[in-house]
Amino acid sequence: MTTHKDFRFAILYQRSLVKNHPLFDLTSRPITFIPIDSPVIGPRRERNLFSFRKRINRMDLFHCLSSYMPAFGIKVPTIITVHDLKYLRYPQLLGLRLKTVYYSWIIKRGIRKAAHIIAVSESTKNDIVNLGTDCGKIKVIYEANTLSYDKRADSPPSGIGGKPFMLFVGEDRPHKNIDRLIRAHLTLYDSLGERCPRLVLAGPDFQRLSRKYSEIADKVGIIFAGSVDDNRLMQLYRNALALVYPSLYEGFGLPILEAMAAGTPVITSNYSAMAEVAGSAAILVDPMSVDQINQAMMKIALHPAEHDRLKRLGLRHVRKYSWEKAALSTLKLYEHVISTNASFRGIRDYEEDLY
Template sequence: MRPADAAKKYRRSPVRIGINGRFLVAKRTGVQRAAFNLIRTLVEIDRENEYLIFTGRGQAGRPEWNYPNVRVIESDLREGESFLNHVWEQFWLPVLARGYRVDLLHSPANVAPLFYRGKSVVHIHDLCFVVNPQWYSFTFRTVYNFIIPRLARRASRVITCSNNSKNDLLHFCNLPADKVSLVYWAVDDTFLQRTSGETKVDIAELGDFILYVGSLEPRKNINTLIASYVQLRRDNPGLKPKLVLIGGESPLFADVRLRVKDYAGDIVFKGFIDDETLRAYYSKAALVAYPSLYEGFGLPPLEAMASGTPVVTSDGSSLPEVVGDAAFMVDPRSTEQLTGAMVRLLTDQGLRKKLIDSGRRQVERFNWYRVARNTLAVYYEVAREGDSSEGGKLKASGSAHHFVPFDAWKRLVALEERHLNAIRAHS
């Protein structure tokens, strides 16, 4: 039986899905951007179930949540990272979820209420703090080593975004394989759009530049990137690209500016920028260098590919899963390999074209409608658990994709096709 026929055949009561929306008031880094895109797409395609988004003030009026089956429950959360927001998440959010009688509570940004006793789904992006504890403060390691394994064991289902992260969860948290669902992240559709002819002045003044996007912290391997850039400039006097670093600085990496004083005019720190400006930087860069030592997924390489920019990245952790054969992969600890790769992409037009073309094909594998469909299937599996009678939330068993509602399934097919057409038009 085709999935569409199966979805039409099986009838069910709507599921009331609670969303832990603390991430909506946090600074939007990779995890927060991915969580936002997931929830935005879910409510766009699913009109059968009810969504209650528990978050901070000022979120209810956002157009992304303007659907009849979506309610935004606002609390007094503070913008950014606040200890009080964590207190709300651990103690008040469970009260709200019980009070509104949600069928399951989904926390899409790594942390969830530890003592919630209802059905729950938690996204755990990676276990970098376990695999590489030297990159984190003692306080961070202590808190997360206590919370995350317990969250994973107590959740009804854990979703993660790569096989690399799934293997870490199974190993370090001692979870059964069927408790962890793999749902890859995707690239935001805005990166598929062509930038306007009106290039921002500060970008135009840069000339050729190599772009890095991500936080400035040890695991991102910024030391090696800067050393490779210095070697590129020293050994290739005819190549004079600037190096542009976009992202927030970690307290553990605060002295990075002091180490580049000899190239102070050529290594540019931009900090956090808005998404529109980020898209312009991606599209104007000569290449994107992303030599991270560990990633749960790694959005910047995909964003670069969607923007038509070639990528140099690491050959470890989850990155080979994400980039496939569409990037120049190197040993991230080798300054020589990274330097050589950047020189090749700056000078070899045939290689550049090959990677740009294969990058656009690679991006087709990752779209938010597919992510939403797979997440919705997890919701139905969790809602079904313990409801074996005819009056339960679901009335049939089978593979997960059979439980996507028929109307949502039809919308997903149409939207996925539109998404792929946008990629092909951009090529």
């Protein structure tokens, strides 16, 4: 972990989400860990964080690692990290109207009040600017692969039957575009028959799709792998013919880099953050076109030379992204915001917003 010799850090973490994290082994670093018991967002989170407000307000800087900046009581300069704006793009993801209004308010308020904003891609930065935000207070700091591949990842994953397969990693949300991916796979099966690679969908909440395709899934080779831990995920990446990731919207698209780090070719969308992150090291397709997704899958399935070419490109490309670079850029931003604290006008009491 990168730290600054003059900085001391206090990390507020959600106790229920972070267990046995290697970060907690850094006892020799100038870091204090403060557990809180609260959801990621909502009134109970606001109440719990409000109880820490005096401690937070004695600090020089507060960095909120999500778009959900605390609504009340924070008076020190604040940085927020915006990973995406999917809840503004796809409000139907939230269901209840009241929940949609609350998320929209808390996200837009955080963007407006923050002293500075970290966007995880140029695409996400553009989304923030489109809300009327001054681009001068937004800094792009890219994420990176978090998986550590070793020889254990080379062993074939169980439950696949030892046959070639293509992989999707994510959950069943409208913007993930899984229905078109499955239609592309069915077209591939119609063309190749028994030679068709299987399609493995790894992630939570595939009940809708498993019910929809229950009668044909075994025949056409669709496997709903469910939620997987990191070890199994690395096995899936390392053994897949390709990651197929035709999402309609992402703030970054971390599975793209995870697959490339495993030496796995990537098929992904030709716009939003996916094209930015993948660059020229992947096959880019129009995610609205089932035919383009199908043709890309066909190319990987039938042409080993194309598979090997994309593998080499991906392994080279993923080295451009590192958490060390991200950490150093973040530290520089901390220094900048703290040094300009005297002119800071972003964070005000909630009561001031009422007038």
